[in-house]
Amino acid sequence: MIKKLSNGVEIPMIGYGTFKIPNDQADEAVKLAINVGYRHIDTAAIYRNEAGVGKGIKDSRVAREDIFLTTKCWNDDQGYKKALDAFEQSCRRLQTDYIDLYLIHWPKPQNSETWKAFEELYMKGRIRxxxxxxxxxxxxxxxMKTAKIKPMVNQIEYTPRLTQTSLKEYLMKEGVAMESWSPLMKGKISDIPLLHALSAKYKKTIAQIVIRWNIDTDVIVIPKSVTESRIKENFDIFDFQLNQEDIEAINKLNLNHRTGPDPDSFDF
Ligand SMILES: NC(=O)c1ccc[n+]([C@@H]2O[C@H](COP(=O)([O-])OP(=O)(O)OC[C@H]3O[C@@H](n4cnc5c(N)ncnc54)[C@H](OP(=O)(O)O)[C@@H]3O)[C@@H](O)[C@H]2O)c1
Structure with missing residues (x-):
């Protein structure tokens, strides 16, 4: 299942998240995910596992151009020159000369300067x-006051407890694809009773219901697991679809509850 970004580039709707996977385990984990069928991998410089992720992609023997690879520019690397350097370092660790999706990891006062570097790399074909x-x-x-190119993606926290309705509407209106992080609330998703009922109704696990809710609400989703059975389970979501009534019931679970920091108060 793929989505076309505003520039026509195709991104698989489900990807494999790698936050907290240690570098020396990332190659095996990524290789396993690719064997299961994932063709979209999400990492970041700050995860310190890009080398392992790059090795996993290489060792999988799936062609680089058949993998959609995302990495992110960390806060300390914001600014024009620093972002250019950070990009090259990420490429080197990932054993690739291009990145499919490069993201500013968190907003910082230097966003505009960083974005200039991103635009330059994009125009040179180093980032798709x-x-x-x-x-x-x-x-x-x-x-957008200084950008020449509009961002194609915003990756944000999105869960049944944080549905981000107004930001989501804004992104849809602007043609910016929305991608969700920590979709399984870092493993705490099973505390919600409605999801148990939907799990019984659709004969799918709670994680599968939530992953499907992402896709059925047009949100790209990147669940993480290092457990083989869960890596498979999280990808086994193509044989069902939630009906509109159930999607809306999940939407109503919102409590504006974050499992991660609020970007307005986050400062490393
Ligand atoms: N842009 C950002 O600022 C940002 C922030 C956070 C995350 N991310 C990205 O989003 C990805 C996903 O977020 P996340 O890793 O924080 O959390 P997540 O995907 O919501 O949850 C991962 C946790 O859930 C467990 N889990 C996975 N599948 C499961 C299943 N089917 N049933 C029960 N438990 C399950 C995993 O355990 P095991 O691994 O032990 O199986 C792990 O503890 C990250 O890996 C990263 O790529 C981006």
Whole structure:
């Protein structure tokens, strides 16, 4: 299942998240995910596992151009020159000369300068799509004052307890694809009773219901697991679809509850 970004680049709707996978385990984990069928891998410089992820992709023997690879520019690397250097270092660790999707990891005062570097790399063909992560609407509006190219993706926290309705509407209106991180609330998703009922109704696990809710609400989703059975389970979501009534019931579970920091108060 794929989605076309605003520049026509195709991104698989489900990807494999790698946050907290240690570098020396990332190659095996990524290889396993690719064997299961994932063709979209999400990492970041700050995860310190790009080398393992790159090795896993190489060792999988699936052609590089058949993998959609995302990495992110960390906060300390924001700024024009630093972002250019950070990009080259990520490529080197990942054993690739291009990135499919490069994201500003968190909003910072230097967003605009960083974005210039992103635009330059994009125009040179080193990045197939450029985007941001953890941007509220006001961060995007500020960036757009100086940007020549509109971000193609915003990767944000999105769960049944944090449905981000107004930001989601804004992104849809602007043609910015939305991608969700920590879709399984870092493993705590099973505390929600409605999801148990939907799990019984569709004969799918709670994780599968939530992953499907992402896809059925047009959100790209990147669940992480190092457990073989869960890596398979999270990808086994193509044989069902939630009906509109159930999608809306999940939408109503929103409590504006974050499992991660609010981008407005996050400062490393
Ligand atoms: N842009 C950002 O700022 C940002 C922030 C956070 C995350 N991310 C990205 O989003 C990805 C996903 O987020 P995340 O890793 O924080 O959390 P997540 O995918 O919501 O949850 C991962 C946790 O859930 C468990 N899990 C996975 N599948 C399961 C299943 N089917 N049933 C029960 N438990 C399951 C995993 O355990 P095991 O691994 O032990 O199986 C792990 O503890 C990250 O890996 C990263 O790529 C981006």
């Amino acid at each position: 799509a450029i985007g941001v992560s953890n941007f509220h609407q006001h961060h995007l509006q500020e960036l």
